Amino acid sequence: MSTDARADLGQRIEAVESGYEFMLAYAAQGRDTDKGAAAGRNVREYLEKMAAALDGLGGIVADRARAVDPALPSVASSFLAALDSDARIAHGAVRLVLARPDISSQLIDNLNASIHLRALLTDRPPIDLADPDWVIHTQSADRPPVRFEPGCRVAGSMVANGCTIGGEVVRSVLFPGVIVPRGAVVRDSIVMGDSIIQRGAVVDRAILDKLVEVGEGARVGDGDDSTPNVAWTSTPRARSWEPR
Numbered sequence: 001m002s003t004d005a006r007a008d009l010g011q012r013i014e015a016v017e018s019g020y021e022f023m024l025a026y027a028a029q030g031r032d033t034d035k036g037a038a039a040g041r042n043v044r045e046y047l048e049k050m051a052a053a054l055d056g057l058g059g060i061v062a063d064r065a066r067a068v069d070p071a072l073p074s075v076a077s078s079f080l081a082a083l084d085s086d087a088r089i090a091h092g093a094v095r096l097v098l099a100r101p102d103i104s105s106q107l108i109d110n111l112n113a114s115i116h117l118r119a120l121l122t123d124r125p126p127i128d129l130a131d132p133d134w135v136i137h138t139q140s141a142d143r144p145p146v147r148f149e150p151g152c153r154v155a156g157s158m159v160a161n162g163c164t165i166g167g168e169v170v171r172s173v174l175f176p177g178v179i180v181p182r183g184a185v186v187r188d189s190i191v192m193g194d195s196i197i198q199r200g201a202v203v204d205r206a207i208l209d210k211l212v213e214v215g216e217g218a219r220v221g222d223g224d225d226s227t228p229n230v231a232w233t234s235t236p237r238a239r240s241w242e243p244r
Contacts, residue, residue, distance in 0.1 A: 009064055013121050015053035019046040020118050027109035033102040043103055047094050054091035054117070058084025079120070086117040113205070119156070141176035141193075151182065167197070175210065189221070
């Protein structure tokens with residue numbers, strides 16, 4: 001790979017990463033419009049840089065891979081196909097947001113949640129929790145090991161003792177004893193001890209207390225800020241979320 005080609009790819013990755021970080025902050029500001037923002041702090045500037053970086057990114061990565069090793073595109077074909085697809089979808093989403101007359105914090109929050117490409121390019125945690133030279137001691141629950149059932153999917157998550165995972169857990173932290181059966185999804189969330197996410201339920205960008213039960217088919221984390229996620233009722237075990 002030439003120095004110029006490596007630098008170009010690095011600049012594209014940096015544009016995606018810096019845009020993502022800026023959008024995280026913008027999404028938390030409660031803005032109804034992007035109008036009036038100072039130069040260099042306008043979300044449109046970051047989105048334009050992201051759009052330019054995403055345009056044709058899949059092909060560029062494939063070319064760079066081929067320059068490193070002619071056999072690499074064949075070996076990594078599934079990864080490259082996923083990257084190309086995600087880059088195209090993200091590019092279209094960014095362009096759609098840029099076409100809006102006003103860009104709100106809510107819109108950017110939704111855009112961030114829909115872009116998965118960054119995890120393929122730059123998802124490196126700032127702190128290595130497995131660093132043997134900087135051990136973090138925590139109190140371990142006296143529970144059996146985690147049970148990962150056939151067909152489950154766990155990515156970028158911390159799962160404590162005693163959990164049973166049959167569904168999907170992505171970028172989340174599960175405390176001891178949490179149950180996520182087949183068909184349930186926990187994404188970008190923190191679920192505390194002995195909670196149950198029933199089949200077909202989705203927990204997205206939420207923090208759940210201990211002993212919570214999310215009912216079958218319920219969705220926690222959906223809707224805008226003024227929409228209740230669920231109706232809850234008191235049960236002998238705990239609060240229980242049921243579908244709307």
